[in-house]
């Protein structure tokens with residue numbers, strides 16, 4: 551089989567504009583066979599080929615190599631099979647998370663865990679080690695039960711969690727950034743659809759920190775959030791409910807719209823012109839919670855956040871037990887020198903993962919997400935956050951930004967694995983080369 555590349559001009563650009571590049575060729579296959587055909591052509595032409603989802607990662611992980619080719623999964627977004635009896639769904643890798651959640655809901659099903667953004671592709675989230683707010687349910691590496699992958703020699707393989715060898719193989723693709731192969735189809739274990747009730751409480755910052763360990767041990771989903779300079783920490787805990795869900799609208803809608811989008815936009819715009827006023831603005835913004843005190847909704851409606859304004863973000867995954875001290879240090883590092891922070895800090899949780907490339911590999915994890923809307927904020931807040939969090943043995947989520955020396959992030963065994971799987975460096979780009987440098 552052959553596949554024609556697209557003739558149109560195309561620039562790959564990440565959502566936040568953190569990377570942009572014109573590949574020499576763009577493929578937009580519709581199925582696995584066309585992916586294999588594109589790989590074969592790249593091999594024969596001795597050109598690098600990088601797979602992209604929707605470019606929602608902030609890092610340069612999806613950026614095509616210089617003079618390389620790009621393969622987009624945008625057209626591979628079909629639902630292939632829904633098995634309501636066994637709660638299984640099989641989809642193509644380019645399906646958006648939001649669309650997957652909707653199809654599942656239409657069949658009375660749901661995913662036990664979701665990332666906060668519904669706008670990434672399933673394949674992209676899986677490849678970047680995606681997870682959500684649950685300290686109990688693993689990320690996509692757990693929910694995904696099998697994947698179909700096309701490797702660097704254009705061989706199509708199925709890795710399934712149902713056999714031990716397949717399970718190890720499946721786990722090695724979770725978080726590997728597509729370095730071991732292009733994921734074309736995924737089967738997921740769903741659960742019966744469920745409703746959630748969210749309770750959001752405001753605590754004095756230090757008190758809020760002291761409640762997190764207990765919340766993580768008791769609740770299925772937990773989120774913490776604060777604005778630098780505000781005296782509070784907001785904590786949302788979610789419980790399943792079978793009662794008809796109280797939506798909290800319009801208060802919930804106003805609140806999420808306000809905090810998720812408009813208030814943040816306003817702070818960022820004002821802070822660009824008057825950075826010295828940011829501490830005061832952030833302190834005021836931090837008085838508005840992310841949700842009303844109590845609200846309920848279908849699981850995907852509550853766990854997926856509304857679209858956020860364009861911003862940059864770094865996400866550092868830390869051992870759960872160091873979270874309170876790490877957050878205190880982070881806050882002090884921003885507020886002490888009165889840095890121009892212009893966006894809230896979020897904390898997500900995940901249980902220990904067994905997938906070796908996953909940010910939560912081998913340890914129960916809290917992921918601290920530091921955001922910046924204006925350029926100035928990122929340039930000064932990110933380095934300060936990196937310095938404050940480094941003593942706590944963080945691992946960066948590689949879909950986000952980070953300030954580590956990349957060559958120190960993947961241990962020798964993982965680097966060897968990638969190099970053995972792709973000796974021609976067919977799937978490499980600059981980002982991967984930096985991770986693989988000895």
Ligand SMILES: Cc1cc2nc3c(=O)[nH]c(=O)nc-3n(C[C@H](O)[C@H](O)[C@H](O)COP(=O)(O)OP(=O)(O)OC[C@H]3O[C@@H](n4cnc5c(N)ncnc54)[C@H](O)[C@@H]3O)c2cc1C
Nearest residue numbers: 603604605606607666667670671673674680681728733949
């Ligand atoms: C507002 C916002 C909120 C976010 N919230 C979360 C969150 O809650 N949890 C979380 O974990 N992340 C989150 N992210 C990060 C981001 O969504 C993920 O890193 C994800 O990778 C982006 O998916 P994508 O489809 O756009 O992939 P891309 O950005 O296009 O690609 C990401 C990586 O995956 C590889 N890749 C893409 N598709 C495939 C495939 N089919 N096979 C193999 N490799 C592939 C790419 O080569 C690249 O290395 C968020 C991002 C934004 C912008």
